[in-house]
Amino acid sequence: MAKSATDLVKEAKQNIENLTPEQVQQELKNGNATLIDIRESEELQQNGKYPDLCMHRGA
Numbered sequence: 001m002a003k004s005a006t007d008l009v010k011e012a013k014q015n016i017e018n019l020t021p022e023q024v025q026q027e028l029k030n031g032n033a034t035l036i037d038i039r040e041s042e043e044l045q046q047n048g049k050y051p052d053l054c055m056h057r058g059a
Contacts, residue, residue: 003011019027027033037050 024033024035028035035050037044039047
């Protein structure tokens, strides 16, 4: 039997680790993470880009 979209999302969420901003900063500092900004271009123009990001969406 095929899995439903809800089942797939629920399964995927079990493999996600949520980090605090401080934890993200430490992971980036240690070279253990790559942070990708997936905001829309309008949001980037309105709120600015993060200087430490390796990649921005659409870049």
